[in-house]
Amino acid sequence: xxxxxxxxxIAFALLLAATIVVVTPVLIIFVLILFRGLPAIxxxxxxxxxxxxxxxxxxxxxxxxxxxxxFGTALCSIPLGILAAVYxxxxxxxxxxxxxxxxxxxxxxxxxxxxxxxxxxxxxVAFLGFGSSLIAGSLTLAIMTLPVIITSTRExxxxxxKSFREVSFSLGAxxxxxxxxxxxxxxxxxxxxGTILGMSRAAGETAPILFxxxxxxxxxxxxxxxxxxxxxxxxxxxxSTQVPNVSVKIQYGxxxxxxxxxxxxxxxxxxxxxxxxxxxxx
Amino acid sequence: xxxxxxxxxxTNKLNLFYGAFHALIDVxxxxxxxxxxxxxxxxxxxxxxxxxxFNRMNDLIDGVKISGSVKFENxxxxxxxxxxxxxxxxxxxxxxxxxxxxxxxxxxxxxxxRIHGEGSRLVLDEAVQKSLxxxxxxxxxxxxxxxxxxxxxxxxxxxxxxARLLAVTPDLLLMDEPCSSxxxxxxxxxxxxxxxxxxxxxxxxxxxxxxxxxxxxxxxxFMLLGELVEFGDTKQIFTAPRDKRTDDYITGRYG
Numbered sequence: 001x002x003x004x005x006x007x008x009x010i011a012f013a014l015l016l017a018a019t020i021v022v023v024t025p026v027l028i029i030f031v032l033i034l035f036r037g038l039p040a041i042x043x044x045x046x047x048x049x050x051x052x053x054x055x056x057x058x059x060x061x062x063x064x065x066x067x068x069x070x071f072g073t074a075l076c077s078i079p080l081g082i083l084a085a086v087y088x089x090x091x092x093x094x095x096x097x098x099x100x101x102x103x104x105x106x107x108x109x110x111x112x113x114x115x116x117x118x119x120x121x122x123x124x125v126a127f128l129g130f131g132s133s134l135i136a137g138s139l140t141l142a143i144m145t146l147p148v149i150i151t152s153t154r155e156x157x158x159x160x161x162k163s164f165r166e167v168s169f170s171l172g173a174x175x176x177x178x179x180x181x182x183x184x185x186x187x188x189x190x191x192x193x194g195t196i197l198g199m200s201r202a203a204g205e206t207a208p209i210l211f212x213x214x215x216x217x218x219x220x221x222x223x224x225x226x227x228x229x230x231x232x233x234x235x236x237x238x239x240s241t242q243v244p245n246v247s248v249k250i251q252y253g254x255x256x257x258x259x260x261x262x263x264x265x266x267x268x269x270x271x272x273x274x275x276x277x278x279x280x281x282x
Numbered sequence: 283x284x285x286x287x288x289x290x291x292x293t294n295k296l297n298l299f300y301g302a303f304h305a306l307i308d309v310x311x312x313x314x315x316x317x318x319x320x321x322x323x324x325x326x327x328x329x330x331x332x333x334x335x336f337n338r339m340n341d342l343i344d345g346v347k348i349s350g351s352v353k354f355e356n357x358x359x360x361x362x363x364x365x366x367x368x369x370x371x372x373x374x375x376x377x378x379x380x381x382x383x384x385x386x387x388x389x390x391x392x393x394x395x396r397i398h399g400e401g402s403r404l405v406l407d408e409a410v411q412k413s414l415x416x417x418x419x420x421x422x423x424x425x426x427x428x429x430x431x432x433x434x435x436x437x438x439x440x441x442x443x444x445a446r447l448l449a450v451t452p453d454l455l456l457m458d459e460p461c462s463s464x465x466x467x468x469x470x471x472x473x474x475x476x477x478x479x480x481x482x483x484x485x486x487x488x489x490x491x492x493x494x495x496x497x498x499x500x501x502x503x504f505m506l507l508g509e510l511v512e513f514g515d516t517k518q519i520f521t522a523p524r525d526k527r528t529d530d531y532i533t534g535r536y537g
Binding site for chain 1: 337339366371374379443
């Protein structure tokens, strides 16, 4: 009896310790960024162009660039990813070809992001001649996030009870009608959650945009999708390694803005998930 | 009963394989219209599989092979030429567990009509009222049509599922253990409903509950290990079975 109690205590202590070890660095990082970055956040910092070689002024073009890029990525990858997931989950027969495709998708999710960057450079920037531009960057990030979107969409589709599909078919609905009116509406919350998380990851990536869109210093807003743009993650990299004598305040302020943008996306995703989980009763 | 000589379903040497498993063996069955035909037998005997042949639901499962002939109103339904959408409109199915969509009561009943292209609110309203009336839910629910179907009791849900089916005006209703998740009182009321429905529809019911088959069906088949062992008048099956295996089953020696 005493032994069981002791092991129970030890197990509890170990598990708690592991959790604390995991959570502490995250908290420290966040608090550090918040306290050092907050003083930098002024309306000028958010809404003005950078000045004096990025040592003063604001980061407005980088914020706008990040928003454009994330939207561009969403526009390319969400429809494609959802359609591919619907095909794989609802239409494709289980044979060696679909297994190969599934394996490829899983492996794509594990490819280092710099490889996507180089791929985007050779395909979109050079071969298709988009140059370093928003469209090249969006397409590169889209390809990088596709595996995430396809996988999370498939999970959301699989979570829709089989009986819904059976009833729909038994009433004479075609496969597409069943997908359109029964499966997709019930999978939307899961799909949204997964895709938003994919987007938040894309918004924070540096390597894939390095050669495909990011501008070192461009104190104006992009005019078209064929323009280069400043983007927050790359801007942070530049501020911390390429430009001498940048005040720590500006560096942390920039980081804080990016973290908050990603944070907002994550909160939206969690909110959607929580809201629909309550309504779900099957 | 001038139609009683006709048959609405006729199978001939029907064989079905799930991969290597021989699930239906040489099934020859004739189902007459406007009555309730029961299929009984122990779990895994193939009765649900047989039911799912009639509306081709087995098509959804990979690795199913079917041979032989199944005719619905003298038309072969196993051929590739058959239009599954029309077939399934005419042959509806009620499942074991009530499975309404997570939609409103109205939208559940309207679903079938909507997917078949009916957009007029007037027609939908009328069909919903008619279908809910047929399953005796209209008076209870006429003011709650915009309520989620998931808030209904299990019995109401199963009635709703039947109403959803009736809305697409089928001729044949396949019921796959429709009362297995209901309590005895609800079961009794669903059986009363079936007795009402048989005036206008043909019903084939699969049940593991022998008493239920005895109560509601006029003709009855006993299945065992994929074979249709015996088929005939329900009274005769339950009082004077010709096959020893049927006798063993209905007297409770196994199953």
